[in-house]
Amino acid sequence: MANNVHITSGGIQKVLRNYNEKQAVAEYIWNGFDAKANQINIDYSANSLGFIDSLSISDNGYGINFKQLKPKFDHFYESEKALQLAVHKNRSALHGKNGVGRLTFFKFAGQAEWETTFMLANKLKSGTIRIDGSNLNNYQAAPVEDPMHLQTGTTVRFTNLKISEALLEKEIIPFLKAEFCWFLELNKKKKFVIKINGKKLDYEDQIAERAEDIIYTFDQSRTSFRVKFIQWKENLHRELSKVYYISEKGEELYKDYTSLNKKADDYFHSVYIQSEFFTDFDFSNLEVETQFKLYNRSKSSVEYRYLIKEIHNLLVAKRKIFLKENSGKLLDRYEKEGVIQPQEGKASGAKQRKLLHQTLKAMYEARPKLFSNLSLDQKKTVVSLVDVLLQSNQKSKIRAILENITELETEERAEFDALLN
Secondary structure, rough: OEOOOOOOHHHHHHHOOOOOHHHHOOOOOOHHHOOOOOEEEEEEEOOOOOOOEEEEEOOOOOOOOOHHHHHHHHOOOOOHHHHHHHHOOOOOOOOOOOOOOOHHHHOOOOOEEEOOOOOEEEEEEEEEEEOOOOOEEEEEEEEEEOOOOOOEEEEEEEEEEOOEEEHHHHHHHHHHHHHHHHHHHHHHHHHOOEEEOOEEOOOOOHHHEEEEEEEEEEEOOOOOEEEEEEOOOOOOOOOOOOOEEEEEEEOEEEEOOOOOOOOOOOOOEEEEEEOOHHHHEEOOOOOOHHHHHOOOEEEEOHHHHHHHHHHHHHHHHHHHHHHHHHHHHHHHHHHHHHOOOOOOOOHHHHHHHHHHHHHHHHHHHHHHHHHOOOOOHHHHHHHHHHHHHHHOOOHHHHHHHHHHOOOOOOHHHHHHHHHOO
């Protein structure tokens, strides 16, 4: 049977123009996890010219039920998944959106064919679905009389591929590590895995620091929280830095941004918190608390407030170490770019250079955003201004400028004064 998809060509192009090959491949993996899979297999082969001649992505999820094929495939931009995402925006259970994920193969292949096995009336059923890249608003679906597999799942096979082996291995696979590392870590105990040609996707090279089994205990009620902190080497794409609240049984219940998310300092991190305390926990953000709510597990409870304070302190402490290390890298980069000019000749020049370095480092550690997204000329202007103030014995104005931009903590203020004096 052949069916037209109810979406305009302009709507398809509007979505697809924002995708590249890396994001498109990731969409098919997310579709598998959205279908309750815990294992995704990517299998490919390349020809003698270095181009990919076969590529498939399979999962062990619940498959595509042919009884629900019409609402799933006829309305690409208005899928029920998009509606569920609005309800579950604080959960990682659903990731794909707008129902366009299955169309993104257009970016790296000419055709896509789904081979799916699903459960219907307690019996395994199978079918195939095919879409051509030159006719994205049409699909062909054919049920298969006998089940194609002994368990549910879906395999997508792509043909007429447009990507090279080098692109896949040097760009797409590293992209997948950054895209899925936080999610695989979240579901590590549930044995979630992505395999590429039979080999497990290893994202350990994405981790700058890992701290596990940190225990916080609220003494009054003896409530314990088991915490895992991970600092990542690069950003987590759309996920950003978040804290994940996990039940005693290992199920994600809620997620939210951390208190240090998006500070313009490349401090990418995830915090995973597991506790029995989150059973029947009310994660709503209502400002007005009812009397009933005050006596139940919610964000107003003393245990939760204690936890959030401890997590914030942990993140701040880890960030300070990171900023001190990163400030040195900033100065190295400024010297290579010619932003900081070398001081030659007298010992006083070397002394002035050292003071300039220390001041810039202290300013960066107090407010990294001051140094983000600057052009080369802007960098030179900032450094020259600080240098002039230091040489003209107007050091106090540097702290005044900094205080007008950001609120320094007592310890930071004391360190900065000691440096300038």
